[in-house]
Amino acid sequence: MTTQLICLISLCGLSVLAEEKPLYETNFEKAEVGKVPADFLVLEGGFVVKEEGGNKFLELPGAPLDTFAVQFGPTESSGIAVSARINGTGKGRRYPSFGVGLNGVAGYKLQVSPAKKMLELYKDLELKASAPYGWRSGQWTTLRLQVRNAGERQWKIEGKAWAQGAAEPANWMIAFDEREAPAPARASVFGSPFSGTPIQFDDFVVSAVTAKQ
Numbered sequence: 001m002t003t004q005l006i007c008l009i010s011l012c013g014l015s016v017l018a019e020e021k022p023l024y025e026t027n028f029e030k031a032e033v034g035k036v037p038a039d040f041l042v043l044e045g046g047f048v049v050k051e052e053g054g055n056k057f058l059e060l061p062g063a064p065l066d067t068f069a070v071q072f073g074p075t076e077s078s079g080i081a082v083s084a085r086i087n088g089t090g091k092g093r094r095y096p097s098f099g100v101g102l103n104g105v106a107g108y109k110l111q112v113s114p115a116k117k118m119l120e121l122y123k124d125l126e127l128k129a130s131a132p133y134g135w136r137s138g139q140w141t142t143l144r145l146q147v148r149n150a151g152e153r154q155w156k157i158e159g160k161a162w163a164q165g166a167a168e169p170a171n172w173m174i175a176f177d178e179r180e181a182p183a184p185a186r187a188s189v190f191g192s193p194f195s196g197t198p199i200q201f202d203d204f205v206v207s208a209v210t211a212k213q
Contacts, residue, residue, distance in 0.1 A: 023080075024073035024187075024206040028056040041071040041186070043105065050200070057087075057202040062193045069101070069190035073206035077103065078155055081146035082187035085164070085203045090114060090137040091195040098192065098199050100143045104185025110145040110159035110174070115194075119161050121174045128176040133161060140164035140202075146209050147182050155182060 031037050031049045033056065040047075045068025050059040060068055073082070080102060088096035099111035109122040112135055119133035135141065143161045150156040158172040187206050191199035 021208040022205055023076075023208055024204070026072075026204050027202060028058060031056060036070070037072075039072065043069045043071065043188075045069070045191075055202070057200045058189075060191045060193060060199045060201070062195070062197045062199075065192070065194055065196065067190060067192040069105075069188050071104070071186040071188045072204060073187045075184050075186055076206075077182045077184040078147045078149050079209055080148075080187070081144060081205075081207045081209045083142060083144040083203075083205045083207075084189050084201055085140045085142050086112075086189065086191070087138070087140045087200040087202075088114075088191065088193070089195060089197045091197055094195040095135075095137075096191060096193050096195050096197070096199055099190055100145050101188040101190060102145055102147050102185075103182045104188075107183065107185055108145060108147060108157050109190070110143050110161070111190075112141060112143065112161055119159070119174055121157065121159055121176060123157075123176075123178075128157070129174050131174045133173075136163060142168070142203075144168075147178075148209050150177070153179060153181070155179075 033049050033051050036047050046061045047070050082100050084100050086098045095114035097113045099109050101109040106124040111120045113120050114135040118130045121129040145159045148156050155178040158175040160169045160173045189201045
């Protein structure tokens with residue numbers, strides 16, 4: 001084996017190690033319509049699996065008008081990422097808000113807030129960072145949130161969002177630095193159907209990430 005080939009194999013191996021490693025994923029195609037997957041924990045809300053046009057997804061009804069969430073995947077503290085596709089619609093001047101979360105109920109949340117035209121990053125109920133975001137009603141949006149170790153007693157919380165059909169942003173759109181150790185807990189999706197219309201969720205993925213991602 002030549003030296004060049006050995007180097008190429010080594011580089012490929014390093015590249016694979018740096019990629020995200022799925023720990024959990026579901027697209028609901030094997031889920032039973034009208035129910036919630038058995039491994040999900042519904043915190044509140046009438047979530048059920050629906051099917052439309054041959055595609056299955058998790059749906060939160062348009063009423064009541066409150067914030068509801070469901071947890072899934074493994075219990076982790078850091079070195080973890082969650083992504084999901086979410087679809088909602090506005091009605092008049094009323095808009096939904098929705099997002100993905102990590103580290104449990106009091107953890108980190110990446111939220112699309114159409115009424116504010118913002119992408120927001122929260123720790124529990126405290127807004128930590130925000131960035132302008134142009135949401136379109138009725139268009140699926142992918143959200144990705146990650147928590148990674150950035151040094152001794154340092155963690156980086158990062159998020160991005162992009163519309164279906166658009167390329168994933170190369171860089172994180174929003175971030176903040178954390179000094180408190182993240183609590184071990186499950187990932188989540190959540191929604192607030194303030195427009196009175198259902199919110200749909202699909203393609204859940206929980207992945208392990210390296211410190212440099």
